[in-house]
Amino acid sequence: AQSVTQLGSHVSVSEGALVLLRCNYSSSVPPYLFWYVQYPNQGLQLLLKYTSAATLVKGINGFEAEFKKSETSFHLTKPSAHMRDAAEYFCAVSRSNDYKLSFGAGTTVTVRA
Amino acid sequence: DVKVTQSSRYLVKRTGEKVFLECVQDMDHENMFWYRQDPGLGLRLIYFSYDVKMKEKGDIPEGYSVSREKKERFSLILESASTNQTSMYLCASTESEVYPPEQYFGPGTRLTVT
Numbered sequence: 077a078q079s080v081t082q083l084g085s086h087v088s089v090s091e092g093a094l095v096l097l098r099c100n101y102s103s104s105v106p107p108y109l110f111w112y113v114q115y116p117n118q119g120l121q122l123l124l125k126y127t128s129a130a131t132l133v134k135g136i137n138g139f140e141a142e143f144k145k146s147e148t149s150f151h152l153t154k155p156s157a158h159m160r161d162a163a164e165y166f167c168a169v170s171r172s173n174d175y176k177l178s179f180g181a182g183t184t185v186t187v188r189a
Numbered sequence: 190d191v192k193v194t195q196s197s198r199y200l201v202k203r204t205g206e207k208v209f210l211e212c213v214q215d216m217d218h219e220n221m222f223w224y225r226q227d228p229g230l231g232l233r234l235i236y237f238s239y240d241v242k243m244k245e246k247g248d249i250p251e252g253y254s255v256s257r258e259k260k261e262r263f264s265l266i267l268e269s270a271s272t273n274q275t276s277m278y279l280c281a282s283t284e285s286e287v288y289p290p291e292q293y294f295g296p297g298t299r300l301t302v303t
Contacts, residue, residue: 117296181229
């Protein structure tokens with residue numbers, strides 16, 4: 077079985093500061109990895125996905141994530157936070173032959189002016 | 190634009206009522222999913238369907254059933270609602286034979302059972 081651990085249920089950053097959200101996965105085979113964002117009162121929206129084509133993945137809204145197999149990690153970063161980045165972020169994993177996703181518990185980001 | 194719609198954004202029901210949550214997608218996707226979202230627990234899979242009239246249990250199917258009579262519609266049924274089913278319910282869909290399987294989500298239904 078595969079699982080996802082997101083370190084830190086809440087992250088608070090100042091506007092313009094680095095955003096770093098941590099995600100570690102457990103999987104016996106190389107997985108597909110995703111980051112989703114949920115803005116208040118909305119469904120989930122895909123930020124980016126890892127497909128093994130490149131270890132550094134760029135997504136929407138200036139976010140990127142780096143796949144590190146040796147650390148079984150897929151951390152999400154954004155160099156400069158904006159007020160509109162306040163949301164909940166979910167890391168998810170799927171096996172290469174499966175349509176189902178396993179989600180982490182989520183990290184809520186607040187941005188201070 | 191791809192679109193997944195859910196019949197209600199907010200729903201209040203009484204304990205013991207039968208509750209139907211409807212989800213429709215316009216992308217001709219084969220696979221559809223129902224999740225519930227609770228604080229600190231992320232999204233947990235209730236049921237999924239990979240074709241019309243086909244369904245499989247997810248991680249937390251107890252107290253729920255589903256129906257998929259048409260490809261575009263996937264219904265979640267709470268046979269006898271209980272207060273511990275108060276939650277946010279999210280529907281998603283994805284097409285087959287495309288990897289990685291990007292799931293497209295509806296806006297969610299916040300269900301309160303009193």
